[in-house]
Amino acid sequence: MKPHRRGRAAAAGLLVALLAASCGGGGDVQVADATTTSSTSTTTSTTTTVPAGPLAPLTGLQLEVGSTLVDQPAIMVKISNNDGQSLKALTGIDQADVVIEERIEDRATRFAAIFHTNLPEKVGAVRSGRPADIDLMSNLNTPLLAFSGAFSTVLRDITQFAAGGGAVLVVDDGRGVNLTRDDVNLDRPDNLFVDLPFILDKFGEEAGAAAPIFDFLGAEAAQSSEDEPGEAFTVRGRDVVSFVWDADRGYVRVQDGVVHVTAEGVPLVTDNLVVMETIYTPSSYDPRNVDADTLGEGPASVLMNGQRFAGTWTRPTPADPYRFLDSSGEAILLTPGTTWLTLVPVGSYEFDVEDEIKELVLNGEG
Numbered sequence: 277m278k279p280h281r282r283g284r285a286a287a288a289g290l291l292v293a294l295l296a297a298s299c300g301g302g303g304d305v306q307v308a309d310a311t312t313t314s315s316t317s318t319t320t321s322t323t324t325t326v327p328a329g330p331l332a333p334l335t336g337l338q339l340e341v342g343s344t345l346v347d348q349p350a351i352m353v354k355i356s357n358n359d360g361q362s363l364k365a366l367t368g369i370d371q372a373d374v375v376i377e378e379r380i381e382d383r384a385t386r387f388a389a390i391f392h393t394n395l396p397e398k399v400g401a402v403r404s405g406r407p408a409d410i411d412l413m414s415n416l417n418t419p420l421l422a423f424s425g426a427f428s429t430v431l432r433d434i435t436q437f438a439a440g441g442g443a444v445l446v447v448d449d450g451r452g453v454n455l456t457r458d459d460v461n462l463d464r465p466d467n468l469f470v471d472l473p474f475i476l477d478k479f480g481e482e483a484g485a486a487a488p489i490f491d492f493l494g495a496e497a498a499q500s501s502e503d504e505p506g507e508a509f510t511v512r513g514r515d516v517v518s519f520v521w522d523a524d525r526g527y528v529r530v531q532d533g534v535v536h537v538t539a540e541g542v543p544l545v546t547d548n549l550v551v552m553e554t555i556y557t558p559s560s561y562d563p564r565n566v567d568a569d570t571l572g573e574g575p576a577s578v579l580m581n582g583q584r585f586a587g588t589w590t591r592p593t594p595a596d597p598y599r600f601l602d603s604s605g606e607a608i609l610l611t612p613g614t615t616w617l618t619l620v621p622v623g624s625y626e627f628d629v630e631d632e633i634k635e636l637v638l639n640g641e642g
Contacts, residue, residue: 334373336492336612349483350419355387356403365466368399377618383513400469414594418484422470493609506584508629518629520637547613549579554619580611
């Protein structure tokens, strides 16, 4: 497996079957060891400091000493969120370390789910790549990208990016080996799935160790926000999506008035909700599509532990991680755990939800 590095610095072996498919929660552990030595009159008490393991790059959580997870690449999977069938097919995304939600067309969204800590054997439904995915992959240090293909011009650019060491591409090879279809229970295009342990074993040596893309608080650190409580958030697109803070679970995702669950009935929940106000422009490949610009800076809010921290996001180059700053220029650090990053157009969101949505979540429905 390749050593840790950022961006596109070294060439990665390209594993591509060129299928132009249709687009359609901590820190150093100290243990007081009550070791007692008995004698006629002496008791000796010693304190042993257990060495701290490394931090997981995408969650900031403490790992065990000697954990090899830090040497493992990230795997980004493009997942559908376009219609009722894709909701029925949604599988494995609840195990992702990071989910990036981006607009694609007609105000519809698609997920770029990034896996590292947990690798489900079935993730999907896998859908097509988009031009914005190149920037989304560029700070992960040569990840694996599982996708269903792309328009020819988009596929060309993604392939060139990968050939320069940006990613290792994993697409359907046409034989149902790299990705598999469930033609029995689901219809195309929302019936394509990927086995993450399988592709890691097959392609992982060509990839690089996952790089951190966020800055996290230490396990025992805390931040206080002077902003309004961060208990809810709503963004309006083709679907109305809300996140509601539940102290027992985290931020619970609601889509069109229903708690958003996987095909197995698992609610989508995250520890951190990052809202990045993003410029969308018509795609040069297809004017019906839109691309998110995640470079530069713009308004941002970080919601965690029921608080909202307002400020700005900044990312000067594709290889840079996402940084969040408050109004005084101080860093906003995320709580160790999972993160949902939603790329929202200007004027499409508010930090509130309807009472019915809040009650739906707090009553444990879904």
